Amino acid sequence: MNWYPQAPTEVRWHMHILSKTSELPDPLEPYLRVDRTRIEHECWVVGHMVAGIDGTAAVHGKVGPLSTGPDQSLFRRMRRIADIVMVGAETVRREGYGVIRLDEEARAARTACGRPQTPPVAIVSRSLDLDWTARVFTDAPTHARTQLITCAASDPDRRAQAAEVADVIIAGDDQVDPAEAFAALAARGHGVVLCEGGPTWLGEIVAADRLDELCLSISPVIGGDPLPVCVNPAGAGIADFELLGTGVEDSTLFLRYEKKAGERGD
């Protein structure tokens, strides 16, 4: 009888050192180079999130204290790649979301490739407990009216109020179904959806196998709220990603992942 497991054959891993050698003239450049036309489903979905070293997604309910200068800069500039910027309702409520503003260079670059100067915001909500006088609705330009994505079970009176200040999309019955939501956005010509969270909505997207790319900044802090950057809905499995890009500025780490093709073997 063998009481001890056999020693496994030693696997030789090829670990590399990430060193601060070649400086990037423009931190956005590697993100602009990604081909986001390789869609597997309705459209290409990019998540952009920041986490503390311990994975926390907020400090006292806000992202601000977590986000370093270089992260804030990349976060704002990344919106240039988006056909639409999507966000969960709780993030809109807590962060006081406004419409998307881009600098002159970004607006010109978008116009040059036939895109509207700025992307609209899409808000996901079942409760429709939102302030209809907020800037995210009132300041939206006509070319980028705010989109409100909800489900059939939402309150019809609130939907009617919403329709006065936003385009209302119904995607799903009892709650918003990510696949239906992305199909509706794709049908409106939004091929690249930039999802800025929050953790609950991002978890729904991952569970529905709709997250193609994740841009994750790791901020050099520990502490904050017990909220991970992605909240897995009950019963959701594990999704695999591969690391395709890295960057570092001061102590902020920038990681770019894409969904790994194929099924998990375990």
Ligand SMILES: NC(=O)c1ccc[n+]([C@@H]2O[C@H](COP(=O)([O-])OP(=O)(O)OC[C@H]3O[C@@H](n4cnc5c(N)ncnc54)[C@H](OP(=O)(O)O)[C@@H]3O)[C@@H](O)[C@H]2O)c1
């Ligand atoms: N670290 C980061 O990068 C980052 C990014 C964004 C936000 N945050 C932080 O995250 C916190 C908010 O977290 P959160 O997870 O609660 O925010 P969230 O995902 O933005 O919002 C959750 C809300 O979105 C709506 N929602 C989500 N899934 C839905 C579905 N399938 N159908 C219908 N509605 C759905 C619901 O809105 P209703 O309640 O209206 O029905 C739900 O309450 C804030 O403190 C914020 O600062 C961090």
